[in-house]
Amino acid sequence: MDIRDLWSEALAGVLARPVRSALTTLGTVLGITTLVVTLGIAATAGNQIVGRFDELTATAITVDVPTRLGPAVGWDSPAELLRLRGVVSASAVAQTEASSNLRVTSNTIVDPTRVTGQTLAVVAATPELPGAVLGRMTRGRFFDAGHVRRGDRVAVLGEQAAQMLGVARMESAPAVFVEGRAYTVIGVLGGLRREQALATAVIVPPTAGAELGLEHVSRVLVNTSLGAADLIARQAPLALSPGHATELQVIAPPTPKRARDAVQDDVDGLFLILGLVSLVVGAVGIANVTLVTVMERVAEIGLRRALGAARRHIAAQFLLESTLIGLVGGVIGSSLGIVIVVAVSAVRDWTPVLDVRPALAAPLAGAAVGLLAGLHPSLRASRMEPADALR
Structure with a gap:
């Protein structure tokens, strides 16, 4: 056929x-x-x-600075990280065991009818901290480079710390007393998506923190863009302290690949x-x-x-x-x-x-x-x- x-x-x-x-x-x-x-x-x-x-992929990196290194990582070191491609924000933080339990009061009056004092953590940080912890200012403002340069005694309270101390309004320039030293509260930091412990902390500039024994950086908080965490985790120690890169401890959560x-x-x-x-x-x-x-x-x-x-x-x-x-x-x-x-x-x-x-x-x-x-x-x-x- x-x-x-x-x-x-x-x-x-x-x-x-x-x-x-x-x-x-x-x-x-x-x-x-x-x-x-x-x-x-x-x-x-x-x-x-x-x-x-990808939305859940870790973009938060923490670089721990051992106490024995002292000033190996300076307060201006996070600026070096911002030069790396993929770094969104970075901030240096100082906290010691002694500063984690300090007596903080909202006034110097002894009132037996109300609690005016709390044992809180006091942390020194650079002005870039809100971006590094993915938080926002719920009231007032965060301190800036001018406060740091002048050595102003100002403080920012975590949201829960403000409630515990009864600080609700910024218009009257309230003050808190840390170990007898007065600090003017200029803002309240809330909405933290990392470093949740800062919600119950008092945050002061590095110059003010030096009075409380917070001279040296204890850790650096870094946020990266999606997909850059692994690379930045390898580069961050070199950018922060080239001479002590191998001694810095980098904490970068694994990606869920x-x-x-x-x-x-x-x-x-x-x-x-x-x-x-x-x-x-x-x-x-x-x-x-x-x-x-x-x-x-x-x-x-x-x-x-x-x-x-x-x-x-x-x-x-x-x-x-x-x-x-x-x-x-x-x-x-x-x-x-x-x-x-x-x-x-x-x-x-x-x-x-x-x-x-x-x-x-x-x-x-x-x-x-x-x-x-x-x-x-x-x-x-x-x-x-x-x-x-x-x-």
């Missing part, structure tokens, strides 16, 4: 029953559409999951299984309808065999018919799947992630499904004897 004759016979067989062919094609369309949609949604959802993990990759692989595998199941369902539908078609065309098969058609001609015709149905279903299903992925991404405000290879391979997958689904019916049709078929 000539290829053109085979093609025309197969096309005529498909178009002879358009409604049935359309319904048969629908099974492949649903299978391919589900496969493309699941792969596309899996990639898109996986991208969103990766984005969520392994967990992120595992979750993405699980999502991809789950959606791929769902798509393959849908494709198998479509293949079963094609096989079922093709088998019914063969049974209904027994007389035609018998007549063609009587006129000289060989077994391979009959098998090739039915195989080509089922392959055509699968190919058409693959083309429609692939196009429909891409549209659904984009529509779902638009509704969810996601960035659609589409792999071109599965979309282009979907029509071929549909044709392969049709070919496999038509194997049994075509072999059954080719084995019919002309006399039995005509009878």
Whole structure:
């Protein structure tokens, strides 16, 4: 049989029953559409999951300065860190065991009816501290370089420390007394996303902290942009103190890369299984309808065999018919799947992630499904004897 004759016979067989062919094609369309949609949604959802993990990626680095190093890290050292690409903010902090438990009072009057004194931590820090601890000033302001340069006795209270001391308003320039020394409160720091202990602390400039034994930097707080934490963790000691880089202790939480990759692989595998199941369902539908078609065309098969058609001609015709149905279903299903992925991404405000290879391979997958689904019916049709078929 000539290829053109085979093609025309197969096309005529498909178009002879358009409604049935359309319904048969629908099974492949649903299978391919589900496969493309699941792969596309899996990639898109996986991208969103990766984005969520990236938001949780550690960007906070702490560099601890051992006490024995003394002034190895100066108060102006964080300025060197800001020159590194990827550093968002940095601040130097000084705190000792002695300064962690100091008597702090809000006035010098002894009032037995109320508590005016607390045991709080006193910390010296550079003016960049609010950015380094990802906090905000809920009242007043933070001290600046001018306060540090003049040696002003000013203080900023943590939000809980202000409540404990009964300091609520900044207009009257309230004062707190640390070990008998008066410090004017100019602001309250709250909303801390790191260094939560500072919520119950009294924060003073480095020059004022020197009076309380806080001369040397004990740690440096650094915030980086996403993805820069590992690099900055290696570079920070060199930038802070080149001569003592190996003695500085860098604390950088590990990134959740392994967990992120595992979750993405699980999502991809789950959606791929769902798509393959849908494709198998479509293949079963094609096989079922093709088998019914063969049974209904027994007389035609018998007549063609009587006129000289060989077994391979009959098998090739039915195989080509089922392959055509699968190919058409693959083309429609692939196009429909891409549209659904984009529509779902638009509704969810996601960035659609589409792999071109599965979309282009979907029509071929549909044709392969049709070919496999038509194997049994075509072999059954080719084995019919002309006399039995005509009878």
